[in-house]
Amino acid sequence: MALLEAIGDETAKAGKSAPVAATAQPLLSVRDVTKRYGGRIGCEGVSFDLWPGEVLGIVGESGSGKSTLLGCLSGQLAPDEGQVIFDTTEQGPVDTLKMTEPQRRLLSRTDWAFVHQNPRDGLRMGVSAGGNVGERLMATGARHYGRIRDTAIDWLGRVEIDETRVDDRPRQFSGGMQQRLQIARNLVSGPRLAFMDEPTGGLDVSVQARLLDLLRGLVRDMGLSAVLVTHDLAVVRLLADRLMVMKGGHVVETGLTDQVLDDPQHEYTQLLVSSVLQA
Numbered sequence: 001m002a003l004l005e006a007i008g009d010e011t012a013k014a015g016k017s018a019p020v021a022a023t024a025q026p027l028l029s030v031r032d033v034t035k036r037y038g039g040r041i042g043c044e045g046v047s048f049d050l051w052p053g054e055v056l057g058i059v060g061e062s063g064s065g066k067s068t069l070l071g072c073l074s075g076q077l078a079p080d081e082g083q084v085i086f087d088t089t090e091q092g093p094v095d096t097l098k099m100t101e102p103q104r105r106l107l108s109r110t111d112w113a114f115v116h117q118n119p120r121d122g123l124r125m126g127v128s129a130g131g132n133v134g135e136r137l138m139a140t141g142a143r144h145y146g147r148i149r150d151t152a153i154d155w156l157g158r159v160e161i162d163e164t165r166v167d168d169r170p171r172q173f174s175g176g177m178q179q180r181l182q183i184a185r186n187l188v189s190g191p192r193l194a195f196m197d198e199p200t201g202g203l204d205v206s207v208q209a210r211l212l213d214l215l216r217g218l219v220r221d222m223g224l225s226a227v228l229v230t231h232d233l234a235v236v237r238l239l240a241d242r243l244m245v246m247k248g249g250h251v252v253e254t255g256l257t258d259q260v261l262d263d264p265q266h267e268y269t270q271l272l273v274s275s276v277l278q279a
């Protein structure tokens with residue numbers, strides 16, 4: 001069963017988050033970000049604005065620079081050049097690349113979320129499901145054990161994990177459940193920006209469909225902005241308002257998702273879209 005069929009194409013489109021266009025300030029402004037590995041280009045001269053409530057999908061074949069760019073934006077890699085300006089709650093726009101490590105760590109606990117492809121990279125496998133979610137609350141200052149547990153249970157429910165599993169370890173969960181737990185752990189503290197690296201990669205199609213449906217609802221309900229990296233065009237069709245197509249470390253095309261996928265202008269995007277259609 002194709003992913004779009006599993007979810008229902010029209011419902012899916014209708015459920016996409018609506019960008020809040022009237023806001024004067026982008027949440028994230030990326031300017032000329034370049035990262036090289038020795039002589040090899042990871043990504044080069046990447047610039048874009050991300051608006052509050054907007055989901056930007058980054059697509060491209062393997063090696064096109066998606067993960068490198070996401071790493072540079074989220075502070076996991078240090079770019080050689082460029083600016084990554086985030087509109088902080090307290091100080092307004094700040095270049096995160098110039099922040100100290102503790103400042104950036106704080107930002108990644110409060111305002112940012114990172115959803116890894118492999119839930120093991122984003123969860124503490126030796127800690128209970130409730131502990132995984134509660135830990136993030138404690139990291140943002142919560143101290144009342146009863147309230148932390150209640151919030152954790154509430155979030156398990158929001159990601160469709162039964163509350164009877166609150167004391168189970170993530171390794172007792174299926175892959176799809178682990179990914180939903182990782183999402184709860186990331187979103188419980190109410191971040192404004194989520195970085196997602198192939199969040200549905202490695203899951204069965206039906207599990208993917210359910211997860212995408214859930215993610216779409218959460219993104220919409222929370223008014224979350226997100227940068228979503230994937231090689232799967234069905235995923236961006238469902239989740240992303242806007243699309244950026246990368247090839248060889250460069251952005252070759254950008255635009256509204258439906259526009260880019262239905263009427264691709266760049267030869268490479270046309271190839272990318274047609275190879276999916278023929279698959």
Ligand SMILES: Nc1ncnc2c1ncn2[C@@H]1O[C@H](COP(=O)(O)OP(=O)(O)OP(=O)(O)O)[C@@H](O)[C@H]1O
Nearest residue numbers: 037040041042060061062063064065066067068069
């Ligand atoms: N640690 C590294 N050392 C050297 N070169 C690297 C490193 N990481 C990535 N590269 C190179 O940078 C370029 C971009 O790779 P990147 O992993 O960002 O692409 P990608 O689009 O995320 O690929 P994939 O979809 O396979 O994850 C590639 O040429 C890759 O070989």
